[in-house]
Every structure is written in C-alpha cells, then in structure tokens.
Amino acid sequence: MEKVRTRFAPSPTGYLHIGGLRTALYGYLFAKKQGGDFILRIEDTDTARYVDGSVQIIYDTMRDSGVMYDEGPDVGGNYGPYVQSERKNIYKEYAEKLVELGGAYYCFCSPERIAGLKDESGNVRYDKHCLKLSKEEIAEKIKNGEPYVIRQNVPLEGTGTYTDLVYGEISVDYKDIEDGILIKSDGMPTYNFANVVDDYLMGITHVIRGTEYLSSTPKYNLMYDAYGWRRPVYIHLPPIMKDAQHKLSKRNGDASYEDFVKKGYVKESIVNYIALLGWSPKSNVEKMSLNDLIENFSLDGISKSPSIFDEVKMKWLSGEYIKEMTFEEFKEKALPFLKESKVYGKYNEDKLLSLVKGRVQIYSEIAEKLDFLAEFGAFDTALFENQKQKASAQVAKKILPKIKEKLAGIDAWENSNLFSALVELSAELDIKKQAVLWIARVAITGKESTPGGATEIAELLGKEETLARLDFAFDLVK
Ligand code: GLU
Numbered sequence: 201m202e203k204v205r206t207r208f209a210p211s212p213t214g215y216l217h218i219g220g221l222r223t224a225l226y227g228y229l230f231a232k233k234q235g236g237d238f239i240l241r242i243e244d245t246d247t248a249r250y251v252d253g254s255v256q257i258i259y260d261t262m263r264d265s266g267v268m269y270d271e272g273p274d275v276g277g278n279y280g281p282y283v284q285s286e287r288k289n290i291y292k293e294y295a296e297k298l299v300e301l302g303g304a305y306y307c308f309c310s311p312e313r314i315a316g317l318k319d320e321s322g323n324v325r326y327d328k329h330c331l332k333l334s335k336e337e338i339a340e341k342i343k344n345g346e347p348y349v350i351r352q353n354v355p356l357e358g359t360g361t362y363t364d365l366v367y368g369e370i371s372v373d374y375k376d377i378e379d380g381i382l383i384k385s386d387g388m389p390t391y392n393f394a395n396v397v398d399d400y401l402m403g404i405t406h407v408i409r410g411t412e413y414l415s416s417t418p419k420y421n422l423m424y425d426a427y428g429w430r431r432p433v434y435i436h437l438p439p440i441m442k443d444a445q446h447k448l449s450k451r452n453g454d455a456s457y458e459d460f461v462k463k464g465y466v467k468e469s470i471v472n473y474i475a476l477l478g479w480s481p482k483s484n485v486e487k488m489s490l491n492d493l494i495e496n497f498s499l500d501g502i503s504k505s506p507s508i509f510d511e512v513k514m515k516w517l518s519g520e521y522i523k524e525m526t527f528e529e530f531k532e533k534a535l536p537f538l539k540e541s542k543v544y545g546k547y548n549e550d551k552l553l554s555l556v557k558g559r560v561q562i563y564s565e566i567a568e569k570l571d572f573l574a575e576f577g578a579f580d581t582a583l584f585e586n587q588k589q590k591a592s593a594q595v596a597k598k599i600l601p602k603i604k605e606k607l608a609g610i611d612a613w614e615n616s617n618l619f620s621a622l623v624e625l626s627a628e629l630d631i632k633k634q635a636v637l638w639i640a641r642v643a644i645t646g647k648e649s650t651p652g653g654a655t656e657i658a659e660l661l662g663k664e665e666t667l668a669r670l671d672f673a674f675d676l677v678k
Contacts, residue, residue: 204236205405208262208269209395211243212254215456216261218509219410219440219448222474226437227408228267229475229497239402240272242283243395245388261457265471266490279402284394291389294397294427295350295382303426304382305331306338307351326351326379350383352392352419360418365435366502367411372418380419392416396423399432408435435499438478439506448509460514464537464563466525469518477507487520519561530557534566541567542574551660559651572647573660576669579646581677584639591635593677596643599629600674603640604667613663618655643673 208224210216231238240262242255259274271277281287298304307330317324331353333341342348354377361371382393389397399407414436424431440448448454460470472488480503481488481496488496522530531553538544538552556569584596606625610617622640626633641654644666650657658666 202405204231204234205239205403206231206236206408207239207241207399207402207404208267209241209243209398209409210258211246211249211391212251212258213246213249214251214254215257215458216254217449217454217456218474218477221261221265221267221457221471222440222477223409223437224262224267225265225471225474225493226435226479226497226502227406228269229494230406230408230435230499232494233497236405237270238268239277239279239404240269240282241398241402242273243391244283244285245391245394247285247388257458264461265457265467267471284389284398287394287398288387288389290401291383291394291397292387295389295393298382298423298426299350301426302353303423304350304352306333306342306348307379307381308333308341308346308348328353328379347385349381349385351379352382352423354379354419354422360421362417362421362431362434364414364417365433365499366438367414367436367504370414370417372415374418374422377416377419392419393423396420400424400427400429404432406435407432408437411436411439435502438503440477441506441508443508447506454509464565465514466518466521466533466562469514469521472521473514473517477509478503487517515561522560523558525557527554527557534563537563537566538570540564541570543570547573547660547662555652555656555660569651572645572650573657576644576646576672578676579642583642583646583648584677586635586638589632589634589638591638595631595635596639596673597677599625599631599636599639600643600670600677602629603636603643604670604674607658607663607670608667610663613659615655615659618658619653622655640670644669646673 206227208227210220210224228238230236240258242258244250244255255273262268269275271279271282273280273282295304299306307326309326309329313329314324314326317327319325330351355374358374359371360374360377361369363369380392381390383389398404417434421431442448442454457470461467468489471490472486472493475488475493475497476486479497479501481501482498483496525533527550531550534553534557535549538549541552543552552570553566556566560566560569581593581596584591584593586592602625603622606621607618610621622636623633626636629636637654641650641657642648644654644657644661652660661669
C-alpha cells in the first residue's frame, strides 16, 4: 500500500494558535496511525502578512508539544525546499506548463481596468479579457517588460464535485469561481496555486485543513485534472469557536499553545484537549497521551459541527495530569512557578510542593494557593466557629493550650506523628477529632480554608513556628 503522507502548512503570520495546532495534530495522528510521514511546509508567499520570528515559533511549538514532523525546513527531507519562498522557480515552471495545458493564462490588465469591472455589489470579477490574446501578442508584451499576472482559466459552465471524508460530497458551480491569480506580478505564487503544486510534488496523499478551504477545493481539483495528476484525499476540519458566534482566531488574539504553557497548563493536557476539539474517541476515556491518541484516532470520530473551546475543561484535564504525575515530575515542572510565590525560600520546597500537588489544576495556581502561609497575623476568632464539627472560639480557648502541650512533646516533627498526637488528644479530651484538627488548622493559619490539613501545614511550618502560632492564636481567644 502507498505510504500515507500528510502535511501541516502554516503561514508564518504570528504565533501558532490553537486551531492551527489542532490541524497539525490531526495530520500527525492520521499519518502516524498508519505508519506514514508527516511534513511541515512553511507557506510564506504572502509577504505582507509575514511576521518576523513566527517560523521559529512554529518549530518550537511543534517540537515542544510533541507534534513532530518527519520532514520540514529545519530537519530536511527528500521533497524540499519546504519553504515556499524558496520554490519560486518551481511555481514559475509549473504555471507556464498550466498555461500550455489551457488551465491558465497571462493577464496584462492594469489595476485601473480591473477596478472598472466592479459589479453592482462592488465585487470585481475578471472578464477573461486577456484570454483572447494570441501567443505572439503575449510574447511581445512580455518582451516589452509589461507587468503581468497568471490567472486560472475556470470554465464558465459545469460543476466541480469531490468527496470530502468529513463533509461528504461537495459541489461548486464553476460560474461561481473566478479566474483567480495564480502568479502575482512580483512572480510570487498565491496560496491557491502553491498548495496544489506543492502537495503534488511533495507526494501528499491526504490534505487535512480547515473548512475555510472546503469550497475552494474544486478550483484546485481543476488544476490537478489539467496536469493529469491524481487528486489527494481531502479531510476538512470543523472550525473551533470561542463561543456560539465567534471563531477562535489568531487575528482576534485568542490564546496560543505557548500562552497556555506560560499560564502553567500541563503541556500534555493542552495537546490532549486540542485533540478533543472536533474529534471524539470511541471510548469514553478522555485523558489520552499522544501515543493513546495515535492509537485511537480515526476519521469517523471527526465531527462536522464546530466545537467550542472550553478553557475550564482544559484546566480540569491539566489538573488530572498533575494528580497522576510522580512527585519528581511535578517538582521539575512546578519549580519555576513556585519561585513566584511569596513563601519560596522560607520553607522546604518539597513540602510546599506536596501541599499543593493534587490541589492545583495549572502550575500558576501554586503561588496563590500558598499565599496563606505568607500572611499570618491577627485574625477574626469567629473563624474557629464550625457548627458541623462543633468547634467554636470557646472550644478553641479551652483546647489550644492542650494542643500546644501535646505537640511540644513531639521530636520527630512529621505529619503522621503530629496527626496521631492530635487524634490521641481528641480521645483524651472527648472532643471530636475533626474539631481538634479544625481548631489547630485555623490557629496556625488564620484562614477559613487552606490547602492541606492542620498537621500537614504544621510539619511544613516547623515546630518552633507552629508553637509560636498556637500561642498567638490563644492570645486572640483568651
Ligand atoms: N497556509 C494555509 C493556512 O495557513 C494552509 C492551508 C492548507 O493547509 O492548505 O491556512
């Protein structure tokens, strides 16, 4: 069987947004599932939209997210160059060939003449004026250095039909397609031409891209047919929406992969979540590694309808990844975020991190989760009130000295020892265990809620500070 070859063909117009990465990911998953190749091609022919640095962002994002290509500008391959601006001569040669085949023609019309072709609604539709030029006239004009473009010669009648693997049969009447420009006057190809030539020359078997190209595909097929090339298989992907009305788009500044990484999302969870935007696995399992995704990916799971980007769900997924990480893994990723916290450097970093692991969904929540440790001072003793546990300021007044005494006797200052001591105390005092733990925790934190229980926090604070805080809290209630 022929080897599957898919490609991701971004234009370097800024950062790589979520929709772009989703297209790349599906191309990657589809190829990998079938032992095929995944190619990166940079489509930089629209120089006006070119943004410096964005090619590097594309390379970095793809490497970092694991959606790695087998061939591309920076890794090489047998079908290069993989940057369109370096393929100018190739397009020229193929455009001339298409002219000979009758699929395209030279057009010398001035911008003024074109502007004069506006219809009632202001749309310009080229009238095939230059199609009439003879070979000799064309040669003469070119010799005289007259500027020209090459246009596609779209039939006036008939219908272009193809079957998209997601959207089914698509038909467009040729009368609705204009003779678009294939080669601009500066010799650069347009996307409409370059995508066809490159997909053919790079041996692309399956074209995977956004639905915005669904209705222009018949005009690309006209070119494949004119050259006598086999058309690729088309797989168009549903749009990703920000909400019911608005598309997620980089032009609107919607977040990119790297923004989410900076915000502290677990990288694997971003890729995992993106995979679910427009595709659902047969099983109900949603947490999937890149390898799981390759194994489970199939075209029949791709939906036709737009999907809404739900950051809350992505956050949840990120939290699931954090829960399942080993402590070492978590530490490695979380440390840069812990350094942002006010308490970094004051307490043992492993203890700080164990306090928050499993209690944050994204790394950037770490600092704020630990803030309570940095802010100890006078607090409202009404916080001791907990009806459910039958705790109150009165009870606190009674037992705080006893808690202190009990803990003061412990030398191996560890959560489990501290916990046993407080359980023992609750039995001695005949007070519910939860009430003792509640009072101890409020006393040493001054907060109604905190990540971690009393003894976990006490271990982190250390003996001296814990006892000092118990004294301080006792002074507030007595
Ligand atoms: N350069 C096009 C884009 O960024 C690629 C479309 C395609 O995959 O054919 O939208």
